[in-house]
Amino acid sequence: MQSQARVVPVLLLLTASWADKPHHPQPGTIPLTPEQLKHQPKFTVTHHHRAVGTIPECFDAREKWSQCKSISDIRDQGRCSSCWAVASASVLSDRICISELAAGKEPSQTYVSASYVASCSFERAKKNGHDNCVTGGTPSNFFRWAATRGYITGGSYNSRVGCQPYPVVPLNQHGASNFTCAPTCTNPDYDRKAIVEDTAFIDSFYVSPLVNASGQEARTQEKIDAQVLRIQTDILANGPVVASINVYESLYKYKWDPEAGAYRGEHNQKVKPTTTTHSVRIVGWCKDDNGVKYWKILNSWGKNSRVPGGGELKFEVGKNVAEIEERIEAPIVSIPSTCAPICQSRITQIIRQNPADFTSPIYAFYGNCVIKIGVNNGGQISPIDKPQAIGKVFVAAPAGPIVKWKTNGRQKGEFLIINPFGQAGVCTPVNSSSKFDCFAGTTTGNATASTVVDEDYWELKSSQLNSIFVRSSDFTEYRLNIGKRLANRFTVVDTMLNIDGRTILVCGLDKQGEPACSTMNVADKKMPVSPSKPLSSVFASCQPQP
Structure with missing residues (x-):
C-alpha cells in the first residue's frame, strides 16, 4: 500500500486515476x-x-x-x-x-x-x-x-x-x-x-x-x-x-x-x-x-x-x-420532561413571540418548563400544548427558571431570555417548525425580572414592588410608580403581559405567598388592578383542551 497520499483539489480528483493509488x-x-x-x-x-x-x-x-x-x-x-x-x-x-x-x-x-x-x-x-x-x-x-x-x-x-x-x-x-x-x-x-x-x-x-x-x-x-x-x-x-x-x-x-x-x-x-x-x-x-x-x-x-x-x-x-x-x-435525542401542571406552579415569565402582534403565540415559563398558552382579555389562561422542558422548544436556551426577557430592537423577531444566573439565550422563531433557535450567552450580574410587554415601551423593570413602573413613549403620564397599586395584590411580581393593548396580565406571589395572577387596566389612567386569583382559578384547565 502506498505510504503517503497526496491531497489535491477536488476538481483534480475527478480526473485522477483512482486505480493507481489511494487518495484521501x-x-x-x-x-x-x-x-x-x-x-x-x-x-x-x-x-x-x-x-x-x-x-x-x-x-x-x-x-x-x-x-x-x-x-x-x-x-x-x-x-x-x-x-x-x-x-x-x-x-x-x-x-x-x-x-x-x-x-x-x-x-x-x-x-x-x-x-x-x-x-x-x-x-x-x-x-x-x-x-x-x-x-x-x-x-x-x-x-x-x-x-x-x-x-x-x-x-x-x-x-x-x-x-x-x-x-x-x-x-x-x-x-x-x-x-x-x-x-x-x-x-x-x-x-x-x-x-x-x-x-x-x-x-x-x-x-x-x-x-x-x-x-x-x-x-x-x-x-x-x-x-x-x-x-x-x-x-x-x-x-x-x-x-x-x-x-x-x-x-x-x-x-x-x-x-x-x-x-x-x-x-x-x-x-x-x-x-x-x-x-x-x-x-x-x-x-x-x-x-x-x-x-x-x-x-x-x-x-x-x-x-x-x-x-x-x-x-x-x-x-x-x-x-x-x-x-x-x-x-x-430526547430531553426528559418532568413538568408539573402549570396551574400548580409559579410562573416566572410570560412572553409573546411578537410583542407587536397580539395574535402571536404566548409562552409561559415555570421552573425548567415552558408551555404555550392562550390568554383572554379577562386574564383567564388556557393551555394550548403540553408543558415541556425549555430546551425542547427553545433549543440551546439556558436552563430555567427564566426570569427576564427582552426584545432585540436591532434584529426583528429576535429576543433574549435570561435566567437568574445571568445565562442568556438569544432566540429566533423558526418558521418551518414550532421551535426557537437560540444561541447561548451571558449577562453581567444577576438578572432581575424585566419584561418588555409591548414592543420597546411597556416594561416591568424589577420584581421589587417599590421600584416597579410602567413606561410608554406614547403616554408620558403613565411614567409613574405603580408599586402601591400592585402591593395591594402581590408581595412579588414576576411577569407582566400586555394582552390586547388595554389590559396587562400580572403574575407573581399573592399576599399569602402563593402563585397568583391579576389584571391591570392601562386604558384607565388610574390603572386599577383587579383582585389577584390563585392559578387554579386563573387557568380554565390545567391540561390542553382537545
Whole structure:
C-alpha cells in the first residue's frame, strides 16, 4: 500500500486515476471560532451520566448496543469534504437507536441522511452541488439543524435506504461528487415522497471544548483528563460522539491494521487545507499490547477504499493526539420532561413571540418548563400544548427558571431570555417548525425580572414592588410608580403581559405567598388592578383542551 497520499483539489480528483493509488478527501470540518464557541450549548451532567458508575477499562458501543446496526456501519464520504456531515449523521443514527432501546422500544434502525443537511441547511440550499461538496461545515450546525428544522432519513450510496441516500460515490469509484439540495425524497423505492413527511426532530445538542471559549487556557493534563471522563461518561450513557482531529502526514503513513497499536501522533506537516480538521466517530476505548490506552474510532474514508485508516482508527487516549480531545460534539435525542401542571406552579415569565402582534403565540415559563398558552382579555389562561422542558422548544436556551426577557430592537423577531444566573439565550422563531433557535450567552450580574410587554415601551423593570413602573413613549403620564397599586395584590411580581393593548396580565406571589395572577387596566389612567386569583382559578384547565 502506498505510504503517503497526496491531497489535491477536488476538481483534480475527478480526473485522477483512482486505480493507481489511494487518495484521501480533504479535511472538511471548520473549527468553531472562540466567539462561535461561546454561543453553543455545553455538556451538562444528567441523571443518565450519574447512573454510569465506574468507567470500564474497555468499552465498545458496537458490542453494548449490538441491536443497533448503524453503530457498526462505516460510511464512505467519497471525494467530498463532508466528514462533518457523515460523522454527525452516523452518531445521530446511533443515538436514535440507543434512545429507542432505553425506552423499551424495538429499534427502528433509522439511518439519518448526511447529504440532506450538507446540501439544504442554512445557506447551502442556494449553492450548487459542487460548492456544497467542497465547502466544509461543523457538526454543531448539523445537530442545530436537526433540532430546529429537523432531519430526514437516508443510508449510504446506492443503499436504497431512507428518503435521501448519500449521492456521492465511494472513494474507490468514479462518479459525480456533489450535493444538490433536493426538494423531495430521491429514493424511488421509499414509501414517502415529501420531505415534510419524513422529517423528525431531536431535542438539542452540546459542544464540549477542552478549554474555555477564549482558547487562551493552558491545555493541562488535568483538563485533558476531565475531558476524557466527560467523553467516556457520555458514550456509556448515550452512545458515540463526534470528535474532530488535525490530519498530519504521519497519519497517512501509519500502519493501520487490527493488530496495530495506538496512533500517538507525530505532529509534523499538517495536511492542507490547514484551516480545517477531520470529523470522526468515537465508539469506545481499550488498551493495546503495550498498555497504551486508545480511542476506538470509526472513520468515513470507506471500509473497502484501500485508504490507510479508512475504516477503523486507534488514537492514544488522554494526550490530545491530533487534538482529538479538543472539542467533542453530540446530539441530545430526547430531553426528559418532568413538568408539573402549570396551574400548580409559579410562573416566572410570560412572553409573546411578537410583542407587536397580539395574535402571536404566548409562552409561559415555570421552573425548567415552558408551555404555550392562550390568554383572554379577562386574564383567564388556557393551555394550548403540553408543558415541556425549555430546551425542547427553545433549543440551546439556558436552563430555567427564566426570569427576564427582552426584545432585540436591532434584529426583528429576535429576543433574549435570561435566567437568574445571568445565562442568556438569544432566540429566533423558526418558521418551518414550532421551535426557537437560540444561541447561548451571558449577562453581567444577576438578572432581575424585566419584561418588555409591548414592543420597546411597556416594561416591568424589577420584581421589587417599590421600584416597579410602567413606561410608554406614547403616554408620558403613565411614567409613574405603580408599586402601591400592585402591593395591594402581590408581595412579588414576576411577569407582566400586555394582552390586547388595554389590559396587562400580572403574575407573581399573592399576599399569602402563593402563585397568583391579576389584571391591570392601562386604558384607565388610574390603572386599577383587579383582585389577584390563585392559578387554579386563573387557568380554565390545567391540561390542553382537545
